[in-house]
Structure formats: structure tokens, C-alpha cells
Amino acid sequence: SYRLYKAGTVVFDHQKxxxxxxxxxxxxTKALLSKRQGQLYYSDTNSLTRGGNQxxxxxxxxxxxxxxxxxxxxxxxxxWDYPDSTFRDIPFCYPEFLxxxxxxxxxxxxxxxxxxxxxxxxxxxxxxxxxxxxxKKGPFSLQASVREYRAVDLGIEVDIGLAVADRxxxxxxxxxxxxxxxxxxxxxxxxxxxxxxTDPKEVKSVEVVIPWxxxxxxxxxxxxxxxxxxxxxxxxxxxxxxxxxxxxWTVSKCLAEIEKxxxxxxxxxPASVRVEFHQPLxxxxxxxxxxxxxxxxxxTSSHKxxxxxxxxxxxxxxxxxxxxxxxxx
Numbered sequence: 001s002y003r004l005y006k007a008g009t010v011v012f013d014h015q016k017x018x019x020x021x022x023x024x025x026x027x028x029t030k031a032l033l034s035k036r037q038g039q040l041y042y043s044d045t046n047s048l049t050r051g052g053n054q055x056x057x058x059x060x061x062x063x064x065x066x067x068x069x070x071x072x073x074x075x076x077x078x079x080w081d082y083p084d085s086t087f088r089d090i091p092f093c094y095p096e097f098l099x100x101x102x103x104x105x106x107x108x109x110x111x112x113x114x115x116x117x118x119x120x121x122x123x124x125x126x127x128x129x130x131x132x133x134x135x136k137k138g139p140f141s142l143q144a145s146v147r148e149y150r151a152v153d154l155g156i157e158v159d160i161g162l163a164v165a166d167r168x169x170x171x172x173x174x175x176x177x178x179x180x181x182x183x184x185x186x187x188x189x190x191x192x193x194x195x196x197x198t199d200p201k202e203v204k205s206v207e208v209v210i211p212w213x214x215x216x217x218x219x220x221x222x223x224x225x226x227x228x229x230x231x232x233x234x235x236x237x238x239x240x241x242x243x244x245x246x247x248x249w250t251v252s253k254c255l256a257e258i259e260k261x262x263x264x265x266x267x268x269x270p271a272s273v274r275v276e277f278h279q280p281l282x283x284x285x286x287x288x289x290x291x292x293x294x295x296x297x298x299x300t301s302s303h304k305x306x307x308x309x310x311x312x313x314x315x316x317x318x319x320x321x322x323x324x325x326x327x328x329x
Contacts, residue, residue: 014062027108035115038155038183056145075221077256090132093252095173102144119179121247126175128269138167155183203292212284242282275322303327
């Protein structure tokens with residue numbers, strides 16, 4: 001059901017069999033038993049230490065499923081009927097939703113040099129080169145690859161690149177996501193949070209309610225049943241005092257609210273979104289999303305820059321901070 005092209009590159013046909021969730025769960029469990037958090041492993045099958053190719057998984061012949069898109073829009077703050085709206089592109093973060101199976105394949109691979117347990121998202125950058133609606137016009141391909149490992153104060157970081165190409169193999173959307181495997185010996189050390197500058201006068205603020213079943217709706221839409229994000233009881237089993245919101249959900253929620261208030265031009269391709277995560281956002285509860293526009297020096301009407309942040313209250317340490325840059329990339 002797949003083809004191995006060169007060292008570290010595996011290609012699947014989406015219309016044929018791809019690894020099942022049950023198989024990936026077995027691989028995940030196997031990796032848990034053989035690897036420890038915060039430690040970088042070496043393998044004879046891994047060519048990274050010799051300057052070789054990184055792990056790459058590609059799925060071609062993908063098709064956009066309208067029901068999946070509706071489930072995403074319903075669970076991620078856009079509304080079930082969002083795809084019926086005119087003059088609106090597919091949500092900015094939706095392509096990452098398509099990569100959830102590939103991301104699992106990456107972190108469960110034998111050659112992945114970290115434990116898949118407890119990987120924490122610390123930052124991400126997404127770029128659209130053309131409207132994501134292009135994916136509606138025909139088959140497209142997904143590619144996920146490990147880019148780099150590096151040691152940091154709290155453990156080991158890994159960069160994973162995601163890319164979507166249209167039927168002509170032209171880039172539509174790309175993302176670079178950085179995950180942290182924490183060294184448990186350093187877990188008690190206090191993490192330094194970036195302090196944001198004073199909010200400008202024109203800042204807009206939106207309070208959103210995060211219901212108790214947000215994680216369950218996310219899981220039903222994505223088939224990602226991570227117990228850390230489902231119920232307080234399952235989160236406590238993993239050592240967390242409360243249920244934690246998914247980073248993909250919080251970023252999507254921010255962009256959905258910005259689009260509601262600023263219009264579709266605030267996220268229209270070509271555009272880029274950069275986000276840094278500072279602390280967990282717990283559920284259920286409330287969150288405050290702040291956003292404002294900054295006009296870049298020498299910019300034209302087609303170039304816009306928005307800043308945003310999300311936290312549990314107006315003055316709390318933010319869960320995330322980010323920016324949207326609209327215009328030529």
C-alpha cells in the first residue's frame with residue numbers, strides 16, 4: 001500500500017490502504033516502552049547523524065471531504081454552515097487537520113529520535129501561497145518531514161515541516177511546527193514567559209466560553225482521542241490537574257474570531273501566521289482573545305499586519321501570542 005523511494009521517504013496513495021489508527025496505536029505504545037522523554041536517540045536506520053535525508057511521509061491522490069470540512073468548522077469555532085458562505089476561503093488551519101494521521105506516523109516511526117509521549121507544541125508558522133479553496137478543484141498531496149533536532153534548556157526540540165500541494169504540484173499551504181520533548185529532570189524549573197508590550201489603544205477584545213465538551217467535539221472531528229484533552233479524570237491520570245485545550249483548536253479559534261471582526265481580508269492568501277505558546281489553556285472556562293492591526297512601515301493597502309493573543313483573562317500570562325501578515329510572501 002506504500003512505496004519506499006529513497007532512504008527516509010515513504011509515499012502512500014490516499015485512495016488505497018494507509019496505516020490504521022489501531023496499527024499506529026500499537027506503534028505509539030511500542031515507542032513509549034523503548035524511549036524516554038527529553039532524550040535524543042540514535043539508530044542505525046536513521047541517517048540524520050550522517051548528514052542523510054530526514055524522515056519524510058507523503059500521501060498523494062487526496063480529496064477534500066465536505067463532511068470532514070463541516071465537522072472541522074463546527075468544532076473549531078467557524079460554525080457548521082461556514083463552507084456554504086460565499087467569498088470565504090477554507091479556514092487557515094484546516095490543512096493541519098488533514099495532517100493528523102501523518103503527524104502520528106512521524107512520531108511513531110522507528111527512526112523518530114524522541115519519545116512520542118508528552119511532546120509539547122512551542123511554536124508554529126503557517127503560510128498560504130494561494131487560496132486553500134484550490135484543494136476543492138482536484139486531487140492534492142500532503143507531505144510531512146522531520147527537519148531538525150536541537151538541544152534546549154528544557155529538553156530536545158524537533159521541527160516538523162508540513163506541505164500541501166495542488167493537483168499541479170504547486171504549493172498551497174506550508175507549516176513549520178516545533179515540538180518540545182521535556183527532560184523530566186528539569187520539569188520543576190520555572191519556564192520564562194515572554195512579556196508582551198502594552199496593548200495599543202485600538203485593541204479589540206473578545207471573551208469566548210470554552211465548554212467542558214470542547215475536547216470531546218475536537219476528538220469526534222479529528223479522531224484524536226488524547227485523554228489529556230477529553231475529561232478531567234483522564235487528564236489527572238496523566239498528571240495534569242485539569243483538561244487542556246488543543247493548541248490547534250486555540251489557534252483556529254483566534255483566527256475565526258479575527259475573521260468575524262476584521263473580515264476575510266485579514267487572513268486572505270497569500271498570508272502567514274506565526275504563533276508561540278507560553279502556557280496551557282485549561283477547560284472548561286473562559287478565554288480572552290485580543291487583537292489589533294499594525295500598519296508595517298511603507299506598507300500598501302494590500303499588506304496588513306495583525307497581532308493577537310489569547311489568555312484566561314485580560315491581564316493573565318497569555319496562552320499564546322501570534323501575528324498575521326497578509327500580502328506577498
